[in-house]
Amino acid sequence: MTSSQIEIQLIAIITAAACALPGVILVLRRMAMMSDAISHTVLLGIVIGFFLVGDLNSPILIFGAAAIGVLTVSLVALLERTRLVKEDAAIGLVFPALFSIAVILISRYAGDVHLDTDAVLVGELAFAPFDRLIVFGRDIGPRGLYVMLGILLFNTLFITIFYKELKITTFDAGLAAALGFAPTLMHYALMSLVSLTVVGAFDIVGSILVVALIVTPPAAAYLLTDDLGRMFVLSVLIGALSALSGYWLAYGLDASIAGSIATMTGVIFVLVFLFAPDKGLVSSARRRTRQKWEFAQTMLAIHLFNHENTPAASEESRFAHLREHLRWEDAFANQVVKRAENAKLIQRNNGALELTDHGRQHAQITLTN
Template identity: 45%
Template sequence: MNVEILAVAVLTALATSLVGVFLVLRRLSMLTDAISHTILLGIVLAFMVVADLTSPFLLVAATLMGVVTVFLIEALIQTRRVKEDAAIGVVFTFLFSIAVIIVTTQFRNVHLDIDMVLLGNLEFVIFDRVMLFDRDLGPASLWVMAVVLAINVGLLSVFYKEIKLSTFDPALASVLGFSAVLMHYGLMTIVSLTAVAAFNAVGAILVIALMIGPPITALLFTKTLFHTIVLTLAIATFNSVVGYALAWGLDVTISGTIATMTMASFFSAMLLSPKRGLLFEAFRTKKQREHIALAGLLVHVENHAESEDAAIELNANTLHEHMNWSRAFCEKIVQRATAQHYIRLEGNIIKLTETGHAFYRTVVSDSRGTIR
């Protein structure tokens, strides 16, 4: 295992998922898809000007292009001739096409691989190092991600109140004088910056998983913004550490494994979350069904206990027909009622016990309010 790669992976996951929380809450998830593709055009255009692949100007241009993408999408939506999702689809494919055409026609001899931009390569980040006075200060990506993370944490903690308000109640935020436009573009600028910084390491497509995956996983558990952010960061760290360990063990691509891990942890949470997980929900539903069936059985017995057809209606062998249950389910419920001493069998006829009567009364008063 390489500690430097792991550090880059964790920092990238933290920086991206932090801004991702707000993207998810503001329902802008698919904008990351658009931005992460169009930053390629920013890089290509900047490269045409400076002709240097290592120039920091490339990153600035890419960030700007992300903001321009958002602006164009908004402009299309503003015309009210295109719905939001279609606008995203039209704009990003258009900008991406321009980039691909420029690359294939102009830079055939330059090492500007589109694959590289789209897929990234976490394995190689350790080869691009920062040197200062002949001293090795670690991988450049590590520094870039650390700075971006610091910027994100700084901005979000300074404007925490404002962004929280404008996310959950945009109308009130506008009334109080916080410009929704400024807020939106401010957020989109740091999203774009983060995506640009991260795509180097993990590639444009996997940035999306890192941004969106941890927040939506956290949202399965939490209800307050602060808890969501804390849990998101924890999940992001977990995903990248486990993902890296798996990739190392299986000798496969690190960024891909982290993205897969992100998806896997979301689905495990969806199944296993203690409050809203699908397994527990299924278990709870089954419990409730049995409880209601039990109550139904007692009401049925009480209603027919004194009547003439008691021998027919309360016969343990044919009871399932009268309750409209399957035989197996009926036997199970009868067994349970017997075990809890609610009913007893007289011959084949079911009778309520004293405990059963008491339970019957709680059931009936529960459902009929205070009549009895």
């Protein structure tokens, strides 16, 4: 590996981690689309900041863009409060309008500056190593690496310090307000954090990859655990894994790195979606099947138990009778009886079905519960 390859992978991993942290909270609050909106409107902040200071590399641009991110959130909240439109519609009204203003400003007044709308959406990680950070005349590495490292540290600090507050305002905003926490303040703090992350990341990886890294790894982690702390760790791990595998996929195809990383987050999500141990599609399908058979076996046991030692017992315990009484198809009834026999719930006796001791106990317990 060349040094610039290593640098790109480092930036990708750090960006993935920096995005995954606020992403967890956003996903839990069902606010993923807000990150999409912010990732578009920061362009306006950057354009306005650029007009004010006239320098595309000035740190003031970052704050301008973050401020526009918060403005986006406030405008959406304002629109929603009129109760004339729902929240999703409010998002869909606000961000295209702000984005349009930015696009027009750029094409009319900043046409000769390196700031084009495609680059905002798309980004190009492969160029990140060319933009070096020079301190006291010494090259200490790519600028993007330090920007993202700074944001990662800031996000980690914020989430560590306000862990309790974030947790309670996310899971029970009403309780949080009653206990004297300020859910609204937390909301805006979080949105500022997201804006800052998006701004830092967007000219390195493009805004769509930012959204992919904010939403997808936490969504996958959400299907793997019920523990908030573990969800943070898993999200960061999944993000980093996507970054690495995405880089090599892009290398193999000679395609966009950002696009490949976003693709890999999707691939990992699909794998989790299908095979997650508890909430995955496969395991829940298997659970449903198992429950179906267990339920049927219990039905059979209870049926036999009800008629045990009654005059109708010999009649009711015949296999052919199940069809009539429990309305089971023959094939299904056959399966149930076989499974129940294997589970030692029943036994056959001259063509009649009899409960074993175990089966009797099972029926009794089920009935008394």
